[in-house]
Amino acid sequence: TPALEKHLQRLYAEYGFSLLVMGNGTTSKKAAQRVRAVLPETELAVVDEYRTTDAAREEYWRIHPPAGWRRLVPRGMLVPPEPVDDLAALILARRYVLQQ
Structure with missing residues (x-):
């Protein structure tokens, strides 16, 4: 299997x-x-998973605010240092709940 x-x-x-x-x-x-x-x-x-990766990155930076010089860079230009697939899955779950 x-x-x-x-x-x-x-x-x-x-x-x-x-x-x-x-x-x-x-x-x-x-x-x-x-x-x-x-x-x-x-x-x-x-x-619909449209822009879930972008939303997951935003969520990552909300949970883990950038520090040092990274706080001076617009968050949309930062790439999280680890995968955000778990946050994308959470966003999909939220979308499902909001549809109900």
Whole structure:
């Protein structure tokens, strides 16, 4: 089983979720098929992921304000020193909740 399927099975065994929220990016249709194949009973909600990376970077700098010389640079020009995928996922979840 590919890594995505194994990871989903492991998370489902640990948390037993009934809803999975995902973005509507380029590979979302293929990913949705894979999710449905391994977790057919789980509801799948696809939300607009437009500019989630930008929003995640903004959230990163809100949580971790730049220090030193970086505080003089406009935040839109700064790149966080670590991936912001977890924050992008949080933004997708927020968008889903706001749609309800």
